[in-house]
Amino acid sequence: MTELKVVEGDITTIKVDAIVNAANDSLAGGSGVDGAIHRAAGPRLGEACQRLGGCPTGEAKTTPGFNLPAKWIIHTPGPIWRGGQANEAQLLANSYRHSLQEAVAHGCQTVAFPSISTGVYGYPLDRAVLIAIKTVRQFTKKDPRLAEVFFVAFDSRTAAAYRRALQLS
Template identity: 50%
Template sequence: MKIEVWQGDITTLAVDAIVNAANESLLGGGGVDGAIHRAAGPQLLAECAALPEIRPGMRCPTGEVRATAGYNLPAKHVLHTVGPVWQDGLRDEPALLANCYWKSLQLAEKLGLTSIAFPAISCGVFGYPLHQAAHIAATETLTWQRSHREPQRIILVAYNAATFKVYQQALAALGQPVEVAGPLPPMAAGMELPAAAP
């Protein structure tokens, strides 16, 4: 098994779960978070709003994950994870970002899911440097796949060509040539990609 990389719109993927780079409220936002909520429809927001708050406005702490149904998405489930906001890399950001990937994979395994797709968590408005985030994504997913049987298929979704190249480099640096994911549904003609994940 290899980690796969695919460039395109994560909301079009017919996999068991896509991961949403959410904020702590889980009530939608910009970038890939907003795109997933728009594609899934209002039932997703309703399910998220019904999740218990840990404190006012927080349903999921940074580095944790919560699961919902996929509703109008081709994906059966959405795993919502909250990535760290980049400050200087010295405030547990790497460990928290690693948790986003690892705990999403743990939950996918617990739910019996065989395929999962990740966006570039924290690389949008949260400001995480792409090369460093890609290294963490590659390291965590490869480490998981070497010691677990499920999910069998792990896809890193690049929202543009530059991100795709950085994923290639991160995987190659860890001794794995990139495998382009397929077959996956192509983007509809003229469809705009969502912005980077928060």
């Protein structure tokens, strides 16, 4: 059975097989966790992302981790919040599901997620964490190959939201 854990900290320092990058659809590196991952991984990440040719919202693509402790970086563009009427919930669930599929396809046992779409993309935190946990639980119930899934929160407010949602689920 896959264990789900909440960690408060910097996703670029987590020692797991793969980290998930809350990317933009160009995979060019941006602000927030995306920019932090690109800076920490080094310039070869930008070159690798260019070769991938972007990624549609809700999909996922994988690169090596380069200078990170993680072997792999799974890039997924989450949806921009537009009030909940633009299929955002399904797109966010797809980001988590496709990232998990990539992790399993690359032989990962451990994967760490940031809080996808809750930063500059404006997705309401409490809604996003419920989708994240529900999607990860559904996936790992059907495919138990992942030993641990971490939700890495950059602040105490985000960590608390994930902990509350885990207790409720």
